[in-house]
Amino acid sequence: MDAPTILLGMAVAAVYVALCRWLVKKQGRLREITFALLNIGIVFYFFFWDSAHPMVSVKTMGVYLLIVLGQYLVLDHFPDRPGWISWIGFLLPIGILVVFRMQPMHSLFKLTGLSYLAFRTSYLVLEVRNGIAKKPNVWEYFGFAFFAPTLSVGPISPYSLHRQAFAGSGRSEIPVGRALLRVIVGMVKYRFLGAICDQLTYFPMLATGQVHHRIDVVIAAVAYYLYLYCNFSGFCDIAIGGAGLMGISVAENFDNPFAARNIKDYWNRWHITLSHYMRDVVFSPLSKALVRLLGPARINHAVAISVFVVFLLIGVWHGVGWKYAAFGMAHGLALVVNLYYTLMLKRWLGKDMFAAYNRNPLIRAVAVALTFSYVTAALFIFHGNTEVIQTVRAIFGSH
Amino acid sequence: MRPVFSSTRQAAAFGALLGILLLLPVLIAKMGWLDRGDAYLFVNKNAGPFPWIYQQIFIETNDVDIAFVGSSRMMTDISTPAVKRELSGKLHADAEVFTIAWNWGGYDALYTIARDLLEHRRVRMMVVCDDLGQFPHPFGHYWLRMGEQSDVRAGMPLLAQMSCYANEVLGAPRCLLKLVRPVQFDSHWDLNPFYLEIDGANFKEQLGSMRKRLGIEANPANFIPFQPRGLATPADARVYSPASRDAFVFNDAGRDEYQLYFARKLAEICRQHGTWLVALYLPALDERNQTAISWRAPWREFSNGSAMLVGIPAARLFAGISDADVQKLFYNNDHMNQNGQDYFTPLIIPALLNLYATSTNSF
Numbered sequence: 235m236d237a238p239t240i241l242l243g244m245a246v247a248a249v250y251v252a253l254c255r256w257l258v259k260k261q262g263r264l265r266e267i268t269f270a271l272l273n274i275g276i277v278f279y280f281f282f283w284d285s286a287h288p289m290v291s292v293k294t295m296g297v298y299l300l301i302v303l304g305q306y307l308v309l310d311h312f313p314d315r316p317g318w319i320s321w322i323g324f325l326l327p328i329g330i331l332v333v334f335r336m337q338p339m340h341s342l343f344k345l346t347g348l349s350y351l352a353f354r355t356s357y358l359v360l361e362v363r364n365g366i367a368k369k370p371n372v373w374e375y376f377g378f379a380f381f382a383p384t385l386s387v388g389p390i391s392p393y394s395l396h397r398q399a400f401a402g403s404g405r406s407e408i409p410v411g412r413a414l415l416r417v418i419v420g421m422v423k424y425r426f427l428g429a430i431c432d433q434l435t436y437f438p439m440l441a442t443g444q445v446h447h448r449i450d451v452v453i454a455a456v457a458y459y460l461y462l463y464c465n466f467s468g469f470c471d472i473a474i475g476g477a478g479l480m481g482i483s484v485a486e487n488f489d490n491p492f493a494a495r496n497i498k499d500y501w502n503r504w505h506i507t508l509s510h511y512m513r514d515v516v517f518s519p520l521s522k523a524l525v526r527l528l529g530p531a532r533i534n535h536a537v538a539i540s541v542f543v544v545f546l547l548i549g550v551w552h553g554v555g556w557k558y559a560a561f562g563m564a565h566g567l568a569l570v571v572n573l574y575y576t577l578m579l580k581r582w583l584g585k586d587m588f589a590a591y592n593r594n595p596l597i598r599a600v601a602v603a604l605t606f607s608y609v610t611a612a613l614f615i616f617h618g619n620t621e622v623i624q625t626v627r628a629i630f631g632s633h
Numbered sequence: 634m635r636p637v638f639s640s641t642r643q644a645a646a647f648g649a650l651l652g653i654l655l656l657l658p659v660l661i662a663k664m665g666w667l668d669r670g671d672a673y674l675f676v677n678k679n680a681g682p683f684p685w686i687y688q689q690i691f692i693e694t695n696d697v698d699i700a701f702v703g704s705s706r707m708m709t710d711i712s713t714p715a716v717k718r719e720l721s722g723k724l725h726a727d728a729e730v731f732t733i734a735w736n737w738g739g740y741d742a743l744y745t746i747a748r749d750l751l752e753h754r755r756v757r758m759m760v761v762c763d764d765l766g767q768f769p770h771p772f773g774h775y776w777l778r779m780g781e782q783s784d785v786r787a788g789m790p791l792l793a794q795m796s797c798y799a800n801e802v803l804g805a806p807r808c809l810l811k812l813v814r815p816v817q818f819d820s821h822w823d824l825n826p827f828y829l830e831i832d833g834a835n836f837k838e839q840l841g842s843m844r845k846r847l848g849i850e851a852n853p854a855n856f857i858p859f860q861p862r863g864l865a866t867p868a869d870a871r872v873y874s875p876a877s878r879d880a881f882v883f884n885d886a887g888r889d890e891y892q893l894y895f896a897r898k899l900a901e902i903c904r905q906h907g908t909w910l911v912a913l914y915l916p917a918l919d920e921r922n923q924t925a926i927s928w929r930a931p932w933r934e935f936s937n938g939s940a941m942l943v944g945i946p947a948a949r950l951f952a953g954i955s956d957a958d959v960q961k962l963f964y965n966n967d968h969m970n971q972n973g974q975d976y977f978t979p980l981i982i983p984a985l986l987n988l989y990a991t992s993t994n995s996f
Contacts, residue, residue, distance in 0.1 A: 408634050419637045422651065430654060433774065433807050441678050443825040445817040453810070471637065478634045486635060621827070 243280070247476075250276050250382070254480035258399045265400075266373035273380045274299070281346040281386065297343050301330055305355055306375045309362070324359040327352040335554070347385035349551070353511050355379055358393040360514065367394040381482075383473040387466065389487040390507035399482040406483075413478030420471025423464045431461035436614075436622040446629050455610045458617060463491065466505075485510075491609075495601040496576075497568040500609060512544045520544075538573055542566040557618030564612040657805035658798065662780030667808055669749060671816045672776045675807050680772040681705070681735030684822035685836045689733050690750050692818070697756040698724075699989060701732040701841070702747050703764050708734040709968045710915045712978040713840035719982050720989065732841030738766030740895035740930075744785070745776055747899055751906040758909040758989050761899070765929050768891040769796050774804035785898055793891045844971040847964035859961040859972045864953035865945060870984035871926065873942035880946055882925040883932075896930050904939050909992035911985070914944025916951075918966045921959050924948045943984050950980065 250272065257269050274295075282295045309323045331352035333339055358378070361367040370378065370393070378396055398406075432438065434457035439450055467488040477484045485507050494500035501509045517540050524536035542563075549562015580588050591597060614626075638644035661667060670691040676683035689700075698720060701707050717730035733750065735742065743764050750756060769777070777800040786794050810816070822828060823837045836843070848855020871880040903910040914926045926944040951959050962973030969977060 412634060412636055416634065416637045419647070426651075426654075429803060430806055433803060438677050439807075441827060442674070442676060443678055443684050443819065443822045443827045444674050445819045447814040449814050450810070453813075474634060475637075483634060624826075 246276070246279065251476060251479050254482070258481045261402065263371075263373070266371065266377060270373045270377035270380070273377055273382050276382045277347075277380050277385055280382070294343055294345065298345050298348075301345075301348075302351070302355075302376060302379045303372075305330070305379075306372055309355075309359055309369070309375070310372075320363065324356050324363075327356040347387075350388045350390060351379055351385065353388075353390045353508075354384070354393070357390065357511060357515070361392060361394050367392075367397060370397075381477075383476040384484055387469050387473070388505075388507060389470055389473065389485045390511050391483075391485040395483050395485055399480070408478040408481055408483065410479060413475045416471050416475030416478060418475075420468045420473075420475055422468070423471060424468030428461055428464035428468060431457045431464055433457075435461050436617055437619055440622055440625045440629075446625065448629060451626055451629060455614055459606075459610045459613055462613065463488070492606060493602060494605050494609075495598055496572050496605055497565060497608065498572050500605055501565075501569075508548065512548060516547060517541065517544050534573065534577060538570045541569045541573065545569060552616070555618070557615055561612060561616040564615055568608060568612075654805070655802055657809075658779035658801035661805055661808050662778070665780075666811065667778065667781075668816075669781055670818075671808070671811060672778055672781075672804075674816050674818060675810070676772065676775045678827040679736065680775060681708075682828055682836045682841065683735070683775075684819065684828070685841055686733045686735070686746065687818060689731055689841070690746075690753050694754065695729055697731070697750075697754050698728045699730045699758045699760060699985070700750060700756050701730075701734065701760045702750065703734050703743055703762045704738040704766065705734060705736050706738075706915045706968055707732055707760075707762055708841065708843045709845050709964075709970070710974060710977055711842060711913075711981075712844070712974050713842040714838075715978045716982055716985065717840060720986060723986060723990075730840060732839075734841060735772070737771050738764040739768060739770040739773075740764055740766075740892045740899060741768055741773065742766075742770040742776070744895040744899045744902070745782060748782060748785075748902050751902060751908060756906070756908045757993050758911060759903060760911045760913050760985065762913050762915045763929055763932075765889065765892050768793070768889060769800050773797070774800040775807075777801050777804065778808065779805075785895075789891070789894060793894070796891075842974070844974060845964050845968065847970050849960050849964060851964045856964075856970065857961055857972075859958065861954045861958050861962065861972075861976055863951060863976070865950050865980055867980050867983040869945050869949045870943060870981060871946065872984060872988065880925055881942065882927050884927065884929060893930060896932070900940050909988070910940040911988055912940055912942045913981070913985070914942070915969075916944075916947035918959065918963045920947045921951045921956070922948050941988055943981075943988060945980060950977070 253272055254269065257265050257272070278291070278295050282291045282298075284291050305323075305327050308326050312320055312323045331348055334343065334345055334348055355375075355378075358367065358370070358375075362369045374397075378393055381396065384391055434453055436454045436458055439454040439457070440446055470487040474484045474486070487506050489503040489506060491500055491504040494503050520543060521536050521540035524539055525533050528536050543566075545566030546559065546562045548565070549558045549560070552558045552561065579591065583591055638647065670687060673683050673687035673690070699716060701711055701713060701716075711732065713730055713732045717728050720728035720730055733746065735746070743761060747759065747761075751759075777797055779798075779801050786797060789797070819825075823835045829835050846856045847853055848857065871877045873881055900910055912928070912932050914928065916923075920927060924946055926942070926946050928942065932940055932942055954962075962969055962976060964970040
């Protein structure tokens with residue numbers, strides 16, 4: 235991209251943020267309509283507009299708008315119905331996601347952010363059903379669905395949190411300086427630190443046709459983990475900070491995952507909103523159903539099975555292919571092991587000793603190192619590049 | 634929204650990290666433990682056959698008769714073994730001819746790598762092509778290192794110097810690998826699947842060129858072996874002179890001050906090393922009806938007459954070949970495939986060898 239295009243993009247983004255900030259302080263239906271149209275316009279401009287193929291751009295955006303409209307109509311009509319029919323509103327966005335992830339739809343329509351939009355709008359249905367949020371009107375729904383900062387990579391921020399900004403005098407102000415610093419730090423992480431880490435990840439490091447040493451694999455593995463963190467959390471910082479500049483709160487998605495002392499702790503620090511979504515949507519109902527099926531005496535096994543299923547789904551959500559399923563299973567297995575290990579430890583040590591165990595700094599350091607190593611190793615499965623795998627095999631095979 | 638830093642200490646640590654990374658090129662340059670050749674051994678295969686380039690620059694030592702240097706078009710459009718055969722026949726001795734080329738154009742990359750070559754080997758004639766590209770080169774972070782070729786930066790505008798420094802920052806952490814393990818050259822790199830052609834040919838056999846058995850849209854399924862019966866002959870080659878001026882057109886399309894800066898520096902360094910610089914016109918598919926040789930950089934102006942321009946006007950090169958058949962000579966708009974290489978090379982070799990003879994008085 236040349237400098238004029240970048241400058242124009244920045245100017246458009248600045249005007250968008252300023253307008254949204256002004257709008258959230260207003261009241262009335264016109265605010266909702268304007269906010270929705272503004273976000274739809276920005277999404278179209280940044281994510282879909284291609285001057286070389288204008289009709290394709292318009293068609294794709296049109297399909298997206300129709301999908302969201304369809305979701306809204308179902309939400310509007312079905313949530314209060316008895317029985318399973320009320321779940322149609324929840325399942326529809328997920329079903330649409332599955333359909334559009336598969337060929338040939340995936341080739342025909344590249345709907346940026348459909349995954350995160352499906353999660354956010356399906357979760358919205360639960361919030362409405364559970365009385366956490368009031369059912370939105372169509373403009374509020376579109377304004378939330380197409381909320382530009384969180385469209386492409388999340389976070390999967392709840393509708394109830396999103397609406398707090400529109401509450402009038404009841405909302406809490408987000409300091410502009412804090413939000414701006416968040417954006418700046420996010421850009422540094424995303425564009426600078428991520429780019430540096432990327433130089434040392436698997437493919438750039440190992441695909442040289444030169445002599446490599448085992449330490450190169452270790453460096454590439456760690457760099458890949460750091461790269462993903464800088465890239466993903468940096469982008470989330472930009473999204474959260476950008477929304478903050480408008481006065482809109484977005485859920486946090488990362489909380490220093492490198493400090494995690496076990497895999498369970500890790501998933502409370504990495505992609506937090508996905509963990510919370512899967513906990514509420516899959517884990518809770520599944521574990522309850524399994525407890526009913528297996529009996530309360532087998533609650534731990536019910537939890538273990540539920541956890542494994544959740545992470546298998548998380549793996550498959552990342553992409554189609556064995557490596558994603560294997561990645562999910564690796565984490566699911568680690569969580570199950572952690573569950574039983576913790577239970578065994580509690581039983582063995584007793585309450586006080588277990589608390590002391592958790593407070594011990596040396597044990598904590600070892601636990602953090604092991605968790606870091608395991609996550610790094612599991613990401614090798616996630617990366618799964620064939621050329622890299624062959625190179626790594628050759629490196630370890632030749633020594 | 635929580636603050637981005639949970640404490641002042643965390644903010645300071647973040648700032649310190651940024652400071653170290655931004656100053657890393659300066660620190661590494663001051664340490665002075667880097668060998669220039671190391672830069673080539675870290676280059677990813679997507680950038681090109683850099684083990685081959687490393688070998689030609691830092692390992693081989695004999696004098697070079699003709700070096701073809703430049704971007705991927707130099708790799709695909711000329712059959713280097715054919716040039717070597719013809720020149721060896723003229724010299725009645727084994728000529729040293731090779732191609733060192735990489736992906737993506739740019740005079741900054743051309744200058745940097747050509748300079749490394751000229752500082753390590755004596756080159757009689759260097760052949761380049763019109764190599765405008767993005768500045769800095771997308772892979773510049775591999776070979777731009779602080780303290781190396783730093784004299785060339787002195788004359789650059791501040792923004793360009795900053796761009797170069799940004800690339801040095803990006804590549805600096807990779808340089809630290811030398812602290813933890815030796816940097817070694819694999820002499821059997823050519824057997825690595827990364828560097829084998831679709832039909833098993835490799836860069837060593839092809840002396841750095843590539844024979845692309847690809848049809849249009851770079852699809853191997855679209856490749857059809859084809860020998861066109863065109864009307865072009867070696868006599869259609871034109872070398873720039875006052876008499877042949879009409880066969881050349883210089884235009885400002887894509888003119889970039891940074892690119893021209895490095896192009897001038899390239900001409901300068903060739904003069905300093907007594908290397909005859911030849912700029913070869915490689916036609917693109919969409920130029921096939923052009924009657925003049927189109928050159929984007931005003932080569933003649935800034936080379937002070939010491940560089941020779943040579944080429945065959947595209948309309949003449951493809952005369953007598955239908956549009957559909959011309960398509961069979963390329964695998965995309967800019968690169969010839971094996972058919973195109975086999976057709977173009979014998980037509981341009983005589984002109985190149987005449988220039989070689991003129992520059993060296995060898996036959």
